[in-house]
Amino acid sequence: MQLIHCPWCGPREEVEFHYGGQAEITYPERPAELSDQDWAEYVFYRDNPKGPFAERWSHSAGCRRWFNALRDTHTYRFLGTAKPGEPLPNTQRNTEVRV
């Protein structure tokens, strides 16, 4: 129920967004050359940290664009969002007071 800062639209209601899991899982250059294990890691394996997590989100009920976010999976709070290809903002600056 938080406000999520869409890098294009600004802060919008959480319900407008779609979760896309871990960020920066790039499609392998030559899948045919990967072992079954490496391919399985690409398809199924994702990090699952408790704490800051670089994720992809899509503003699905708004501009329909994808972006990257750093979010704390413990507090759920967004520490920063950025357009694809742009660095996520300095997390220190955006870290809220943790209580």
Added chain:
Amino acid sequence: MNTATNPPGADLPEHPDFLWRNPEPRKNYDVVIVGGGGHGLATAHYLVKNHGITNVAVLEKGWLAGGNMARNTTLIRSNYLWDESAAIYEHSLKLWEGLEDDLGYPILFSQRGVLNLAHTEQDIRDSVRRVEANKLNGIDAEWLGPEEVKRICPIVNISADIRYPVQGATYQPRAGIAKHDYVAWGFARRVDEAGVDLIQDCEVTGFTVDGDRVTGVRTTRGDLGCGTVALCAAGHTSVLLDRLGVRTPLQSHPLQALVSELLEPVHPTIVMSNAVHVYVSQAHKGELVMGAGVDSYNGYGQRGAFHIIERQMAAAVELFPVFARAHLLRSWAGIVDVTPDASPIVGHTPYENVFVNAGWGTGGFKATPGIGWCYAHTIAHGEPHPYVKPFSLDRFTTGALVDEHGAAAVAH
């Protein structure tokens, strides 16, 4: 029990005068179970009972059975689609049927049946498919038309004026509910009596590794030596495995549930609806207990977004108009660890003496005795029990998934 003068809530059995010791951890254990939830406690129980292994510690970072065991909606059923799932959940259900005697604890297992509603033509196909598979697997299952649904649960709205009218349901009469705390405490008391150390406020902070063996477990209450390490940490499994450098395809999500106030009996069974996203039972004391789907994002916060609850309420009132003025009393969330195929991961890890049991998603509670049995076997023999063999980690590599996301898969 005297139900004539008092409402059912008056008759909940009392807990015993003694439950468990609060021992200081010892230096060495044959088996260290990480996670003092239902699975960890049940595993300890069957290690003792089936394999005579008693030099066991169950480590719990918070309070015993305070994670998903304390937060789930206590639904027990075995009407899963795939043979592999049906086998372990039916094994579990059979154990549930004898668990009260086994534990000598009133777990209040009430086999009131579960209806899985169908709302579309595809729901009907999926339902029939699952019922027919269940029957062939020796699991009680029936397909019911809307009128029969109404006969079993008169408060379900089967009229055509709802958005997705009820077209029928699958019914498993042997499904039921139990009192989760009673179950956990029943296991805990038994294993404590057998000498198993239940160690609370004891968070695992790391492992001592020697080659492909783990020789010690580091905790906030000191270091422990171990013969075998058995992970039973549900949503926190990834956090533990990260410390061993082991990757799994687990993702932890919040899953919310809620209760109403105590109400006179209105709801004799359990009703689940995938299309309308709600499931409801009425617990022993009279409260309506409900759950919905998992929240979309990864989260370890034991709370979820309220719009999910609102949607759940809409679904509940849509299907059960008489619920309109029942009140939401309390909502909460657990952390469920889910896998890409919505089936668990049980068995070996790259470390010879470390086993994993995780990824039960919304199915963890109902699997409690079944997985405890099979996991204990796996630990004792060093090889997966036949019922858990299909749930090895390497299925994601070979592609031999047990895809309960697929047709007829129902959550919870």
Added chain:
Amino acid sequence: MSRVHGYGRIDRGRMLTFTFDGRTYTGHPGDTLASALLANGVHLVGSSVNLGRPHGISAAWTEDATALVQIEKPFPEPMLQATTVELVDGLVAHGVNGQGRLADTADPARYDRKHTHTDTLVIGAGPAGLLAALAAARAGEDVVLVDDRPVAGGSLTGTEVIDGRPALGFVADVVAELARLGVRHLQRTTAFGQYDDGFVLALERRTDHLGADAPAHRSRQRVHRIRALKVVVATGAQERPIVFEDNDRPGVMLASAARDYLHRYGVLAGREVVVFTSDDAAYAAALDLAGAGARVTVLDVRDTLPREWAARAAEAGVPVHPSTTVTGTEGEERVRAVLAHGVDGSVRLPADLLLVSGGWNPVVHLFSHVRGALAYDPELGSFRPSGSLPGVIVIGAANGTLDLAGVLREGGGPDAPEAGPEPARTPTKVVWRTDGDPGRQFVDIQRDATVADIGRAVGAGLRSVEHVKRYTTIGTAHDQGKTSGVLASGITAELLGARIEDLGTTTFRPPYTPVAFAALAGRARGSLFDPERTTPLHDWHVEAGAVFEDVGQWKRARYYPEPGEDMDAAVLRECAAARSGVGILDGSTLGKIDVQGPDAAVFLDRLYTNMMSTLKVGRVRYGVMCGNDGMVLDDGTVLRIDENRYLVTTTTGGAATVLDWMEEWLQTEWPELRVHLTSVTEQWSVFPVVGPRSRDVVGEVFPELDVSADAFPFMSWRDTTLDGVPVRVARISFSGELAYEVNVNSWYAPALWERLLAAGERYGITPYGTETMHVLRAEKGYPIIGQDTDGTVTPQDLGMSWAVSKKKEDFVGKRSFSRPENHNPLRKQFVSLLPIDGRTKLPEGSQIVELCENGSLPEPPVPMLGHVTSSYLSAELGRPFALALVKNGRARIGDLVHVPVNGALVQAQIGDTVLIDPEGARRDG
């Protein structure tokens, strides 16, 4: 009657009649059910859940833990607090003994929700909240003020002095100024949950208090979803009782509550009053009640009495006993006497009301909901906010500030008005319980949970407050531990010899007070539960008597029964028409995506298993899409509109998924591709005209279009116009018959549909629905993704290796095809299944098995070969047939298998999926 003159804000000029526990009473507008009961001398309200002990009224507002009632009229509602039910004429209620009762009919009331955005939200219109709202509004902020009581003023009783005036006059002035400043001020509105970023949910009760005068159109309750830059929590504090023997008896009440009953409702709750306190606040209650005519005795736990209060008491003739504790009560359905122990030993004091005050618990729920940290304050004997949260401010008693002057300062800042003089405070003595039989000392009165229960829990080995809560059920009742929570923590700590600050308290979770399911559901019922999508022809379908089915959110015409026809008869007729004459389908729900850009071809090549870049402009190709796991995701046709533009179609149910899927790849993986995607599902309506006479119909309607097989070959499309309206026609067939899919801007859909029907009339053109569409495609072995597949099926399993490019180096899902499991010889494959008896329509979903050598079904678990995915009666074949997924099915064509159906075993033969026109001779007519 306990009503006293000169007190209260009720409207004594009007009389209301109500019924409680079968007896009729009267009260006044402004009463709550509880105050009206007390005014009538009724203290017994219900009985406890486990022990059946009598319960009365223990407070005057939401902190009440005992006076639960069932409303019967105007409409049944379970488990409301008598202290919060506003009295209306004709109210019928009774006490509950633990369980409420739901109505057995649907609730006729409406519920809705409203979104509000504001600068500052103030929760609580007590002195702190009012001043905070005023300060913000005066500073030009947009302000919303919500408060759960019927009127503003919070805990002010009217005896206080603010700014040199009676407090209520001050409140009225502030309320008036807030109105002038445009503050949105909502009373009877309970903020019940706070979430991140200033999001607060509040429930407004809009009609119940109006009784029969409530306007019919007004929603009964409204959930306000308020998003504020700043949230000011000014929710006050609730008085904390002290636990003693038989403390659950009717007539035992919080001291502040008795004051409330006197000053708000003009009710003197007792004549022989004992006040048991460890805090100063109870003295005001004692003196006020004495002033209203009660005989009052104060028993103060503390050795040092508050000097000024004691002097006032002496002046009023109220005896005060220091160092004295209550050890029990006597009475049956109401307190008759209070047992106490003091410096002079034990005494028995006759009493009909025992007021208790053990200090105050700040209402920190809303702060705690958003993970605001709480810390135990030993002086307060309770938890209060520690640490801060961005955008959340806690002020007043909610922050642990108990003196009015301090409260006003926290609300109003430096310009705060002054409070009248208050006696200097003597510290509260934190006392959880007194001596006595722990088995009769109730901690959670609703749950009958006692100190002895906590003792047993601790003795059982439990160390965590969460365990103790579960063992004893303390805090799980209707009030969710509002009064019992801190007491339970304190007593547990005492019994464990631990510090309460180390034990903590159980977590506060929304909602603060119970909220009706229907209020949370709002208007999301029936057709508003989920959007209903309909095609432009929906009215025509309704008119034509179509039976509809839900496909995703769409309402689709399933079949059009003629008089006397059931579905089977109608579908046989519709199928026969399409195979022998001409049929027409409203296929407008088909998902359509316009793919444009210089890299459109490259893009589609990467997503489809087959090649789309080689498709020529003007041509159409069937395509399959897989997920990364190599399982079929969706299928459809792809039309190449020009070099840089394709029109992609998807299944009806898969349209949104496929568009999202494409966007995800495009934006996150291949942002370098110059492609744009647009959903055009609703812009284009589509009518397949199907059957041997379709050429005649289409040719007649579109004279400019050469519909001959040579000029307009299969799997191509042509643009034409009709009366100046652009129309696109495609030679696509989902039935195997000669067919033309007519696409038109949805605006013109009804008109074009009518033109096609008119032209087809002489050929007996027959509208058909989804069921016939399914039969026609199944006869040709075309799978429906999502029906014949379930997320575990590959293109190869479907027998569609022909649609999987061998030339492309890669496409999404390709790598997964070479995993070991994909080469398992026992993979299930798509085949047909013909029941040998020629009569039985195998139920869809049926499982397929092999019998033992002796012809019997094996014992469970019975190995299953696969299942029936589609099953129909075929007009063309004159028999039922099915499609199925069967292990190693293609190698087993010709084999006989069995299908359990209603306890019998039906024999069936495995066959190829294409059952009609395997040569494809019909598609060109």
